[in-house]
Amino acid sequence: TVQRHQLLTATGTSSERTIDVQINRLRRKIEADPSNPIHLQTVRGIGYRLLVD
Helix, strand or coil: CEEHHHHHHHHCCCCHHHHHHHHHHHHHHHCCCCCCCCCEEEECCCEEEECCC
8 A cells, every 4th residue: 555645755846746647657557447436446534545456
């Protein structure tokens, strides 16, 4: 699990919207159905989790 603040620090941005946009782009590339993500999941109140088969 990666916390949102870790992503903000790693990318050097202060805009949380930038993180949202990048996560959305990643989901469109790796998910069969980006609106129902299986591999790149949001962990509410924490950040994101990447699940690999």
